[in-house]
Structure formats: C-alpha cells, structure tokens
Amino acid sequence: MAIVEIRDLVKRYHGHVALDNISLDINEGEIFGLLGPNGAGKSTMINTLCGLLTFDRGSIRIDGLDHRANILEVKKRIGLVPQEIALFNNLTAKDNVKFFAKLAGLRGKLLCERVDEALEFVGLQDKPKALPRGFSGGMKRRLNIACAIAHHPKILIMDEPTVGIDPQSRYHILESVKKLNELGSSIVYTSHYMEEVQSICNSIAIIDHGKLIAQGSTQTLRKLVVEEEKIVIEIVDVNFTSLQGIKRLAGVKEAEVDGGTLEIITRNAQAVLQDVLFVLSQNGVRVKGIKLVEPDLESVFLALTGRNLRDKED
Ligand code: ADP
Numbered sequence: 001m002a003i004v005e006i007r008d009l010v011k012r013y014h015g016h017v018a019l020d021n022i023s024l025d026i027n028e029g030e031i032f033g034l035l036g037p038n039g040a041g042k043s044t045m046i047n048t049l050c051g052l053l054t055f056d057r058g059s060i061r062i063d064g065l066d067h068r069a070n071i072l073e074v075k076k077r078i079g080l081v082p083q084e085i086a087l088f089n090n091l092t093a094k095d096n097v098k099f100f101a102k103l104a105g106l107r108g109k110l111l112c113e114r115v116d117e118a119l120e121f122v123g124l125q126d127k128p129k130a131l132p133r134g135f136s137g138g139m140k141r142r143l144n145i146a147c148a149i150a151h152h153p154k155i156l157i158m159d160e161p162t163v164g165i166d167p168q169s170r171y172h173i174l175e176s177v178k179k180l181n182e183l184g185s186s187i188v189y190t191s192h193y194m195e196e197v198q199s200i201c202n203s204i205a206i207i208d209h210g211k212l213i214a215q216g217s218t219q220t221l222r223k224l225v226v227e228e229e230k231i232v233i234e235i236v237d238v239n240f241t242s243l244q245g246i247k248r249l250a251g252v253k254e255a256e257v258d259g260g261t262l263e264i265i266t267r268n269a270q271a272v273l274q275d276v277l278f279v280l281s282q283n284g285v286r287v288k289g290i291k292l293v294e295p296d297l298e299s300v301f302l303a304l305t306g307r308n309l310r311d312k313e314d
C-alpha cells in the first residue's frame with residue numbers, strides 16, 4: 001500500500017520550476033531513495049512533503065490523508081531529519097529531544113520513556129546532560145535523528161544525513177536507518193551518494209532538474225540501461241589465437257587483454273561465458289578468476305541524463 005502518493009506535483013520559486021509535474025508512490029515499509037545531483041529538487045520535495053513549503057499544483061496524500069486538508073495530522077506521522085542540523089545549543093541533548101517530541105504531541109511518562117529510548121537508539125544514552133555545542137558533526141547528526149524519531153513516526157524523512165560526517169557516524173546512521181525500517185518505519189532517504197542509496201534502499205526515484213527521470217527497484221533501474229555487461233577474467237598468458245577466437249564468438253562485442261586481465265564486453269554475459277572458457281581451455285590458457293560487472297546506479301544516472309551524479313548544479 002502506498003503511504004505517500006504524489007500526483008502532478010509542481011513547485012515554483014518565483015517562476016523557477018523546482019518540481020516539474022512529479023507523480024510517484026512510496027510504499028509502506030520501504031526504504032525509498034530519492035537520488036539526484038545538487039539542485040535536482042530533493043530538498044524542495046522533502047520540505048513540501050513535510051508541509052514546510054507550499055506547492056503550486058498537484059496533490060499529496062500521506063497515510064491516506066490529503067496533505068492540504070489534514071496538515072497537522074500529516075505532520076504527526078512524519079519525522080524529519082533536515083539537511084541543516086537543527087538543534088538548540090543551549091539545551092542539553094535530552095532537552096533537545098524532549099522539545100521535538102513535545103512538538104509531536106508526546107506528554108508525561110510516555111514522553112520520558114521515548115526520549116530515553118531515542119537517545120539510546122542513536123548511541124547518546126551516556127550524554128543526556130551534554131550540550132550539543134561540544135559534539136562532533138556526527139554526534140550532532142545522531143542527536144538530530146533522535147529528535148526526529150522519539151514520537152515513532154510512520155514515515156521518517158532524511159535529507160542527506162551523511163553529508164560531511166566521519167565514517168564511524170556514517171556507518172552508525174546507515175545501520176540506524178535499516179534498524180528503524182525493520183522496526184516498522186517507512187523511510188524516505190535522499191542522497192547524492194549513489195553507493196548509499198544502492199546499498200540501503202529497496203526502491204529508488206531519480207530526479208534531475210525537478211523532473212522524475214526514473215523510478216523502480218535498483219534492479220529495474222539497472223535494466224533500463226543494461227545493454228552491455230562486462231566479463232573480467234584474470235588469466236595466465238593469453239595468446240593471440242585465443243583472443244581472436246573470443247572476438248569471433250557470437251554475442252561478444254569487444255575483447256581485449258591488459259596485463260593479466262582479459263575484458264569482454266557483451267550483451268549477455270551468462271550466455272557468452274561458457275564459450276569464452278571453452279576457447280581459453282582449448283588454447284591452454286589458465287584462468288585464475290572471473291568477475292561479471294553489472295552497471296551501477298552511477299552508470300544508470302549517466303545513461304539517463306548524460307551527467308555524472310556528483311556534477312555541480314548547472
Ligand atoms: P537539491 O536538494 O536536490 O540540491 P533543491 O531542492 O535545494 O535541490 O533546489 C532545487 C532548485 O530550486 C535549485 O535550482 C535551487 O537553486 C532552487 N531553489 C531552492 N530553494 C530555493 C529558494 N528558496 N528560492 C529560490 N530558488 C530555490
């Protein structure tokens with residue numbers, strides 16, 4: 001079931017179209033990755049979903065509720081980890097979490113329990129009285145996550161939560177995302193790091209210049225551009241005859257040897273592999289290792305937009 005339904009969404013900033021007629025569904029229980037380069041429209045989309053920005057056209061339903069008609073109820077169902085860390089430096093770690101949990105409607109014993117639980121979840125249970133100004137970037141980010149999850153939101157929205165933090169906190173955050181998802185939250189995770197999206201998300205949307213350019217599972221998106229696969233074979237002493245033999249095989253587009261590595265470009269690696277190994281063994285070439293290389297999301301993005309994911313805004 002779709003927990004977020006976006007239809008024909010348009011958002012303009014003074015005439016500049018930042019979201020250009022976007023329609024998409026986010027299913028309950030997913031870790032949904034929103035991927036795009038800087039300036040693609042990710043933050044605009046997130047802030048619109050959270051009700052922090054108004055939109056010009058289209059509709060949004062969250063957990064079955066119309067966004068415009070039920071914005072207060074919608075906000076209770078959402079936890080937001082914003083791109084810019086939002087904490088009160090003169091409040092303790094615990095009071096920061098308490099503040100946001102109260103805003104989301106928690107009171108009394110439940111409030112206290114959930115605040116402790118959230119601090120523990122992000123690994124800050126031994127720092128409840130510390131002020132965030134003494135925290136590292138990663139610890140601030142983790143505290144920000146605690147503030148977003150204490151009220152057990154149905155949907156947790158995270159806007160580039162791993163930008164500019166140390167590897168240990170990054171690992172901690174990615175593990176937390178998976179754990180929160182296992183505990184029942186649907187997650188919307190935006191990033192311009194395709195490795196992250198590829199490793200934790202079940203479903204992905206790619207946006208560029210405010211337009212949805214592709215949506216589906218990682219596998220589906222790969223298939224959009226899988227025209228070529230690569231077989232990489234570690235070999236001992238390839239000879240000219242075997243290389244020519246491989247080049248002549250049906251299904252092989254290109255084959256070349258570089259040092260002890262034979263690379264073959266094909267449209268169907270599985271089908272071609274048997275024939276390649278046969279030619280090599282016929283010519284007495286010993287094989288040390290074989291790898292099939294599939295395109296990753298980076299190449300999907302490049303194929304769909306002609307631009308690299310890490311390109312600057314243009
Ligand atoms: P992303 O989060 O993918 O980096 P944004 O949603 O921040 O992208 O920006 C999308 C586009 O909207 C960009 O061209 C950006 O310059 C523009 N934009 C973002 N915020 C504003 C704003 N407050 N006023 C005018 N233009 C904006």
